[in-house]
Amino acid sequence: MNKLSWLFPRLLFLLAISSCFLIILLGTSAFKYSIFALSLATIFCTYKTIDFNSLWLNLKGIVLPWLPWICCTIVLMFIHGTKSLTKFPNAFLILCLLFIVLSTLRLKRKTLILCLCGGLFTLNVAISIFLYRYGLSGNILGTNKNPLFAVITIINATILSTILLDRNSYNKIEASFVLLTILFTLATTILAQTRHVLLAYPACACVFLLFAPKETKKIAIYFFVIFACMIISFFLTGRMQQGISDLVQYSHGNTNSSWGLRLTMWKMAILAFPEAPIFGWGDDAAQAMESAGVVPPINDWFVTHFHNDFLNGLTMGGLVMAGGWLCSLICLTKNSIKDLPRLCSLASIVAVGMADRDWFEQDVLVPFVILWTLMYLTRSDKN
Template sequence: MIIYFFFFILSLLPLIEGEGLGLARFLLLSSCFPWSIYLLKKKKITLNLVFYLFFLFLTLALISTLISPVFQRSFNILVLYFVYLIYFLLSQALFKENKPLFKKGLNLALLFPSLSLTLLSFYLLSFKDAPAIPAMNLIFPSFGHNHLVDFLVLSFPLSLFLFLKEENRVKKGLFFLLNLIYLAGFILSFSRGGFLLLLFIAGCFFLKLKKTETSFFKKISLKYVLFLGVFVFLLISLSLFSSLFLEENQIRSEFFQKFTRSPSHQSRLEYWHQSFLSFKEKPIFGWGLDNFRYLSKKYQSQSHFWSWYSHNHFLQLFSETGFLGGLCFLGLILLSLKRIFLTSVKDEFNLNWALKISVLASILQSLFDFNWQFSSVFLLFWVILGFLIKDSEESRETKEYLPKLKPYFLMFFVFIAFLIFLTSFLELKGSFYYFKAREYEENNQFTKASFYYEKVLTSWPFKLERWKKIIEYYQDQGDLDKALAVSQKLGLKEPLNGDNYLVLGDLYFEKNDFLKAIQAYEKAVLMNPQQGEKVYLKIVELYLENNLINSKEIIRVLTNLETLKQERCLLLCLGKESEENVNSLLIKLIQQDDEFNKLNPKEQAKVYFWLTILNIHQQNWEEPISYIKKAVKIDNNLKNKEKYQVLLDELLLIQAIDQSYQSNNFNEAETLAFKLIKTPLLSFYQKFYLAKANNILGEIMLRKEDYLKAEEYFLKAIEINPWDQDFYLNLSFIYVKSKKNDKKEMTLNKCLDFNPWSQKCLRNLNK
């Protein structure tokens, strides 16, 4: 009876992975207690090296969990690893008890969910507005593409083997149809990694079939597998070729847009580098299980280059459990592979061989994807591995180490399974309260909703995502005190999550506690430096709106912003509204003598330098020149003074060009403009008035009716600074003169792309 329930759970879990109530996790966790009782009664565990390595890994993972900065998240994953061990041991015990029934059950647990999920994914693909599950699941494209491939990698080698080995024509036809459905599932998952794994599976079968004895069987099977391999290779080539040579806007079909999307190898390299940096910071016991999602944000080199998972399970475990835990898990996988490939019948083409290919393919996928983060996939991986290890051990003598410890280990597993059993009920209870609260909230019964939300926090506080929803609920209800209290508690439970500090800062801001708001915002930047620009600009806005002029704090915030944006950008790349806010704040600062005088000469000069940069694109050159002159005069640092002087000389030159042109002294303006554009680029900001110089040269050539030269200069001005509408208008005037209406329309449309508010470009386009 127990074996039927075992395979029922294995078959059901993939189908309900990611459902909101948590029934899948409840079923998985609660089942461990009866399994452990069964193992205790039968005393069917083997204390070999694989077992001890698995147990040692769990011990190290437990240590990393106990010292984890986010204990709740690490605990949830640690529980799963204990579950995997119990299922691993149970699969070996059940196989030994009834081998034929176990093999049939395993076939069913692989083929039935795969077929169901594949057909369901086909159904969902036929609807553009199909409902989506935001949680981890195998069929909804919540993570770029659906992850059906993660399960098919385990089941496809089995279905391919059954088709090739079956002699009954009807059954062979059914298995052929099953293979076609799975193959379509691979294709419609739009996973490049899935295509490569399919090619790997076909290659393994091709090499194996070359050694089979039956010539007729060999001939037919080789042709089929060879055709499969060639088809997949062409599929990969077509996908890569299309992504490299076709623009996305050239492909109208949504299906082919997904199929030909650019490969994401760059982001994977970034995630692996983030894992390495995380490991370097805590190399012994790591950061705790499932905490990579926070470290990815902390170490991302570009905005949006972060992920929940490292896309390499081994690297992720090195960063989360440290060197010892990562090495132990790597040793566990390598030793398991050694065991299953050391069978007595090495060349036999059988079920075990097909499942070995499944295991290998799944391991390969874990090197560049997060397939093992799906509990149903990783669970089945351990069940298959347990069966293969046990089967291989029966062909040779297996050495046990310290067999006298077996009763103690079994009692320990019963104790752990009982704790997991209790955990599963507490989790389910928390889920029940949460859904009741959501139901009452949707029905506007806010008193009852508040009651159940509070129950959620007390019954099972380990589901951190629900805390954020509860904070939003209290905010919507206008209960800032409760929202703030929950947010503060969440910050203590999840200190690595910068988003929590952003929410906390917003709540302090709403309560007019500006100093605490700023402190919370700056903690958010520490956790996720890539959101520093957004946070610092928010602080600038807060200072400005509430007239908070603290000279030292303003200098510190803007210096951090300058460092974040780097020397080649500084403050002049924040967007028009943000630049105006920074400019207004700095002007307020210099107007308040008592605060401005608190700054040393170097800091005062920096303020004038920033004001110069922020006003450099204005038509009036007097203002930025006056600011930079003050910076040159105040700062005594020779290096800074030299930098400011270079900028002053360049500004004086562009001012002279502009004045000569405005006074109709075109020859002098042309001479000075040529001098400027041929001067080596001494400062990054030169590009803003370099565009102006090219525009003036274009206008001079336009007066001389040298349209080719004028066009060249206007195009250069647009290339340097595509946001100035005057450059486009001048260029379009040339095309009007030369009767090139197509180019005129294209130029003015481009103007509207960069300047959608430009009435001049719009009027000229409609003429």
């Protein structure tokens, strides 16, 4: 039993790190149940040695900021049913179980960052090989490239903010590996031509401008430089001109483009809001709107979500869902204000979610929740 109580938490840590990268490729289900099973097995093996009073006090710190959104989600389950809403409490349960089990380990931020770099570098290699062999398409490694690069960018921004704040903790080899991984990620982002994820970098810059001590505010410059270089690169590939062309076509009534469809869907969500302002339309919001005749259907396009996290929340659960989510975002910001890399991870998922569904997409949310938990466990002020 003692050997299992030593082994299981370490296996869970490796599973959590792997899940950050594999969930977006393989789906949440298998990893979710693996985390549940391994966590509960570890708790069973160690429950006699757990100080539950101390654990509860520590658990409150990570749990409470999430409760407004989770409680609102549970309320909506009684109204719209559990379809596609259980994924949010499940993510919350993963957070709780990971914290309970992994808090027994003395995890260090440096170890976490190097492990994340290893996973991110490997994933970038796989993406590069795929692009070389099959060329660019909407799917990479069998998954939609937009959520894939949302996860990659969130992790990359978190790693970058950490190394910029604490570069002296890494020797030359480690720092070189971290830097190589960051640059590799930026390169694959350009090759994959995913524009919306660029929003994460100015968001991180704003984190440092608003919340960093005076002596570290200058770190924001690095994020602004990266953002500017990425914009220039996207102009050189022609991807940015395509976005501008989409907007011009939309102004002339042509909605059949990437940004044209996004703008149409945003308009669709806003027009439908007064008809179901409190509890929203449920999981199949677009279909419910069209069936009710509130807005006309979009020709040749099956709307599964609204390409904006706030509007996704608003259409799915009305002011209850959107309000609970915004309240939790405020609480999470206050919770991480002294841990800027963790705050950067939050800013990143919110920023990329301005032009896509990320927070409300299970395969993006769960890796973020795992990353958030691991970053919380390795914060410098935990004692």
